[in-house]
Amino acid sequence: MPDNQPGKQPDAPSEEEYRRLAEEARKLREHDPKARESEQRRGMNAAANAWLKYTSVGLQFVLVLLLPLGLGYWADTYFGTLPWLTLVGFALGAAAAMTSIIREVLRMDGTETKQKEKDKKS
Numbered sequence: 001m002p003d004n005q006p007g008k009q010p011d012a013p014s015e016e017e018y019r020r021l022a023e024e025a026r027k028l029r030e031h032d033p034k035a036r037e038s039e040q041r042r043g044m045n046a047a048a049n050a051w052l053k054y055t056s057v058g059l060q061f062v063l064v065l066l067l068p069l070g071l072g073y074w075a076d077t078y079f080g081t082l083p084w085l086t087l088v089g090f091a092l093g094a095a096a097a098m099t100s101i102i103r104e105v106l107r108m109d110g111t112e113t114k115q116k117e118k119d120k121k122s
Contacts, residue, residue, distance in 0.1 A: 057104050061097045068093035 013021065072089020076082040 053108065057101065057108075060104065061101050064100050065090075065093040065097040068096065 068089040069086065070089070072085040072087070072092075075085040075089075079085070
């Protein structure tokens with residue numbers, strides 16, 4: 001227990017204690033709440049962007065598939081050839097949807113690869 005007598009100097013900390021205190025002081029000085037908030041916001045934006053990216057791919061698949069299917073069904077009811085034009089519309093829609101998805105995934109993969117290379121250079 002330190003003496004609180006006037007005029008008496010407190011004991012100097014040991015080297016180990018001094019290093020520990022210096023390290024804690026350095027951490028306190030470097031602590032920036034705005035940087036932490038910015039990192040959290042960046043992480044949330046990345047998650048939202050990924051969600052939107054993959055949602056758009058799914059919607060694109062469904063719309064590209066349904067449009068020719070719907071047109072084929074409409075043509076079947078108009079010409080009275082049910083189910084042949086509906087099947088043709090489905091086949092064309094499925095082929096177009098798969099082609100569209102493959103192109104989109106390859107584009108995304110190329111974009112991610114370029115971004116990773118760019119981050120490595122920085």
